[in-house]
Amino acid sequence: MAPSPSTPHSAGQVLPFRQSLVAMLGLCFCTMLVALDQTVVGTALPTIVAELKGFEYYAWVATSYLLTSVITVPIFGRLGDFYGRKRFVMAAIIVFTAASVLCGAANSMPFLVVARALQGIGGGMLVGTAFACVPELFPDPHVRLRWQVLLSSAFGIANAIGPSLGGFLTEAYGWRSVFYVNLPVGLLGLWFVARHLPHMRAEEHSKASIDWLGALLITAALGSLQMLVEWLPADGLSRGVVTLGVLLIVSSLALYWWEKRTSHPILPFEMFRDRSLAPLFVLSVFAGFSMFGLLFYAPLLLQGGFGLSPRETGLLITPLVVCITVGSIVNGRLITRLRKPNVMLYLGFLLLALACAGVITTHRGTPHWLIASYMFVAGLGLGFVMPNLTVFAQEVAGRAHLGIATALMQSLRMIGGMLGTAIVGTLVNHSYTGRVTDALAANEGARWTSQLSDPQMLVNVQAQNDFLMTLAHMGQNGALFIEAARSSLVAAIHNGQMVSLAAALAGLWFVRRVPLIRLTRGVKPQPPAGE
Numbered sequence: 001m002a003p004s005p006s007t008p009h010s011a012g013q014v015l016p017f018r019q020s021l022v023a024m025l026g027l028c029f030c031t032m033l034v035a036l037d038q039t040v041v042g043t044a045l046p047t048i049v050a051e052l053k054g055f056e057y058y059a060w061v062a063t064s065y066l067l068t069s070v071i072t073v074p075i076f077g078r079l080g081d082f083y084g085r086k087r088f089v090m091a092a093i094i095v096f097t098a099a100s101v102l103c104g105a106a107n108s109m110p111f112l113v114v115a116r117a118l119q120g121i122g123g124g125m126l127v128g129t130a131f132a133c134v135p136e137l138f139p140d141p142h143v144r145l146r147w148q149v150l151l152s153s154a155f156g157i158a159n160a161i162g163p164s165l166g167g168f169l170t171e172a173y174g175w176r177s178v179f180y181v182n183l184p185v186g187l188l189g190l191w192f193v194a195r196h197l198p199h200m201r202a203e204e205h206s207k208a209s210i211d212w213l214g215a216l217l218i219t220a221a222l223g224s225l226q227m228l229v230e231w232l233p234a235d236g237l238s239r240g241v242v243t244l245g246v247l248l249i250v251s252s253l254a255l256y257w258w259e260k261r262t263s264h265p266i267l268p269f270e271m272f273r274d275r276s277l278a279p280l281f282v283l284s285v286f287a288g289f290s291m292f293g294l295l296f297y298a299p300l301l302l303q304g305g306f307g308l309s310p311r312e313t314g315l316l317i318t319p320l321v322v323c324i325t326v327g328s329i330v331n332g333r334l335i336t337r338l339r340k341p342n343v344m345l346y347l348g349f350l351l352l353a354l355a356c357a358g359v360i361t362t363h364r365g366t367p368h369w370l371i372a373s374y375m376f377v378a379g380l381g382l383g384f385v386m387p388n389l390t391v392f393a394q395e396v397a398g399r400a401h402l403g404i405a406t407a408l409m410q411s412l413r414m415i416g417g418m419l420g421t422a423i424v425g426t427l428v429n430h431s432y433t434g435r436v437t438d439a440l441a442a443n444e445g446a447r448w449t450s451q452l453s454d455p456q457m458l459v460n461v462q463a464q465n466d467f468l469m470t471l472a473h474m475g476q477n478g479a480l481f482i483e484a485a486r487s488s489l490v491a492a493i494h495n496g497q498m499v500s501l502a503a504a505l506a507g508l509w510f511v512r513r514v515p516l517i518r519l520t521r522g523v524k525p526q527p528p529a530g531e
Helices: 017-052 055-083 086-104 109-137 141-173 182-196 212-235 239-259 277-305 310-335 343-360 368-397 399-442 446-452 461-473 478-513
Strands: none
Touching: 017 055, 017 086, 017 109, 017 141, 017 182, 017 277, 017 310, 055 086, 055 109, 055 212, 055 277, 055 399, 086 109, 086 182, 109 141, 109 399, 141 310, 212 239, 212 399, 277 310, 277 343, 277 368, 277 399, 277 478, 310 343, 310 368, 343 368, 343 478, 368 399, 399 478, 461 478
């Protein structure tokens, strides 16, 4: 039972301290569920591709999840505005954990991509509903920032153990175990949410109108854009690529036309015209672009390019994800004391750009402590950027548009991540194929191009041993060809990371468009309704 409206509460929060604490614990497990999945999968992904084959699907494991999340976040953000969020948080946990089981049971890369898309639906439901519960529980932004330390800590714990856990599980029990680890976390989250999260009274009681056509048009536009990015460099202006281009233009125009006329648009374009909100939306895209470009391709650089084990890779990636939390906590302590809170956005994007530039300069001989330092700086920068973008958007949008503003921030970050992984992945694939072909031809190894044109050889130790043994029987030194392929992969990933650097620099430049935002106090809390 949720507390009655007469239940005493502290200033700036809906529930008494103890009830606030257990309700936030449920949301913390939701946060851990999403964070664990992102970090353990990123570390295990090179090994997954090596076993299931199909490097061409490497980016799709990430982008299929992001694409479905982008659609479901605003849909359930709006449903939560009308009907309350608790039931959708519970449904999201169930969908996410069930999809995790399917991912662990995948026997091919296409199957895994489809299962990840289903997982993205659950993840989008979680992001669109669970995170929007926080400002309802704590309407005062100063109080909210203090309580968000719990979420940041949960995010940090998951991120701290995620990469190392992913590496350990992959080596000890196989990559499938990295998906099954979501089961206990999901069950704990479901119990806490069902028992302790109150059902918040909705602002409106009329029947919700969901923009299903808008969702379909967004799917068509983003899906065609993603495939166009991947197919254009390989196929040129083929019939399929031209068809995708036409579909992209038509669906985008239709989306704009429809969203201007429907009563409850999934993409309310008037919010994009708001001079205070629009820059925050753009910055969310840039942050997502750089973050996911690093998160999914740094492990491939370390494992495939530098020959490190999954466990070593996990340890080096850990500072990136841990320091997102560290940065968020430091930011929460500083932001309310600054006369100009926007300065934290400048600092965050500057640190992110420096980290991307550092990763581009790495090579086989770079000390591990220096690589970890680059990850540390990147995480700190993201910790300064992401929570501020969300809190600023919530503050500007006001309670009437709280759910959709929060959902749009998350959706646009995912769109940036989807574009980041797709564009960086396309550059890496295209650059690697050309470089490894030229390198092998220069070393009189052109006949082995087909085996080494897929970087899975550089991650799969057994495949490498078989390759080296085959060449040894022929009197050739296969290690030279493996080394040439590794150098080609490193150069290709460096090329891809230049795009992530460009996105971080664009974000740094664009912060100047954000008007000065002051965090207000004394917001009257909204009482919870009975179950």
